[in-house]
Amino acid sequence: MDLVYWLMLLKAPRIGTRTFYKILKVFETPEAVFLASESERKKSGLFRQETLKFLTQNDTSLVQADLDWAQADGCHILTLIDKDYPEQLKTIMDPPPILYVRGDVACLSKPQLAIVGSRNPSVGGKQHAYDFAQLLAHLDIVVISGMASGIDASAHIGALEANAQTIAVCGTGLDRIYPAKHKALAHQISTKGALISEFCIGTSPLANNFPRRNRIISGLSLGTLVVEASIKSGTMITAKLAAEQGKEVFAIPSSIHNPLSQGCHQLIKQGAKLVENIDDILDELQLNLPIQKNNSVISTKESNDHPSVLLKYLSYNAINIDEIVERSNLSPQVVTQELLLLELEHRVVRINGSSYVLTK
Known part of the structure; x- marks a missing residue:
């Protein structure tokens, strides 16, 4: 029954997260309200006035x-006082009073790092x-x-394909998937890790929800x-x-000609x-983590083993293979072979069939 009062109070008009906590300071529990x-109450x-009217009606x-x-299986609603509510999230100024979780609740309390960036x-x-x-x-x-x-x-796909857990913080109710094209991805995440949201069931993908959910990611x-x-x-x-939360911020530099840099x-x-490389993150966080010896690449520094002669002709802007041949004065066969090796090392990516860009 306690959960009902938490949900009801957050459904009340004119009550956001900060007002919710002001109310708890006076009444101590949602039930007491x-x-x-x-x-x-007055x-x-x-x-x-509209909030008082809502509270009087008490329509569960x-x-x-x-x-x-x-x-439903794998679906949970955590309040701030639940033992499974992640301690890390309690440290921010305005933690969500309620978390909806679809998936493994335990992964919320594991060490996490956010990876964020452009939609394009x-x-x-x-x-x-x-x-x-x-x-x-x-x-x-x-x-x-x-x-x-x-x-x-x-980022989610990278973690999943490493057979690891990943967490997605949603800007909708967890009965809805946004963007809709990520329905399969959402299923994979909830099966392996967790989907979470502070928004009640039925909440649409409103524009204001997404900046608000970002504080949960960080x-x-x-x-x-x-x-x-x-x-x-x-x-x-x-x-x-x-x-603002006192967390570390990391950024990957790129070409000055890339507007997304x-x-x-x-x-x-x-x-x-x-x-x-990954070492820059680990050094800053000072985590005592075991290095996986079977991991082929621990640091991106270590991936640059092949001293390709083509690197000086490649950049983060796409370049056609014919132009690489012309600039390098190498035969098409040599250029093709070198590009294949660089692709296998994930140092270049082929786009539009015959053009290449550096990835690191």
């Missing part, structure tokens, strides 16, 4: 959809997100992101890695929130840790 007399000065049918959802990244940016997620997964660090297109999705994490971002973006909001470069100027 509903058991109090109307005069006691005397507190915490409630507007309004939360029945949430309660029904929680009866470069090929190299997507590869960075995937590679770093894989490396973190091999070190038993849970990758957390927002399941958006682009960098978020690449709040659950030990640090936030920004892969690619424009100056004015949700990614930069997440990085700002992470800094501007956010990362600004963060580095402001004090974010410049990241070239």
Whole structure:
């Protein structure tokens, strides 16, 4: 029954997270709010007229959809006082009073690192997100992101393909998937890790929900890695929130000609840790983690074993294979062979059939 009161109080009009906590300071529990007399509620000065009317009606049918959802396998509703509510999230200024979780609740309390970035990244940016997620997964660090297109999705996929857990923080109720094209990805995440949200069942993907959920992404994490971002973006909001929460902020630099490098470069100027490889993150977090000896790549430094003669002709902007042949004065056969080796080392990616870009 306690859960019903938590859900009901958060359903009340004009009650957001901060107001919710002000109310708890006076009434101590959500149940006490509903058991109090109307005069006691008015005397507190915490409630507007429409809120008082809602509390008087005490219509529990309004939360029945949430309660029904929680009866399904793998579905949980955690309040701030539940033992499974993640301690890391309690440290931020305004932790969500309630978390809806679909999947493994225990993974919320494991060491996590956020990987965030543009919804429309470069090929190299997507590869960075995937590679770093894989490396973190091999070190038993849970990758957390927002399941958006682009960098978020690449990070989740990288972790999943490393057979590891990953967490997606959603800006909707967990009965809905946004974007809809990520329905299969959401299923994989909830099966292996967890989908979480502070929004009640039935909540649509409203624009204001996504900046709000970003504080949960950064709040659950030990640090936030920004892969690619424009100056004015949700990614930069997440990085700002992470800094305000006292968390580490990491950023991957890129070409000055890449507009998506501007956010990362600004963060580095402001004090974010410049990241070239996984060691830069681990050194800053000072985690005592076992190195996986069977992992083929622990540091991106170690991946650069092949001293290819083509590197001087390649960049983070796409270049056609014919142009590489012309610039290098090498035969097409040699160029093709070198590019194949670089592809196998994940140092270049082929795009549009015959063009290549550096990924690291």
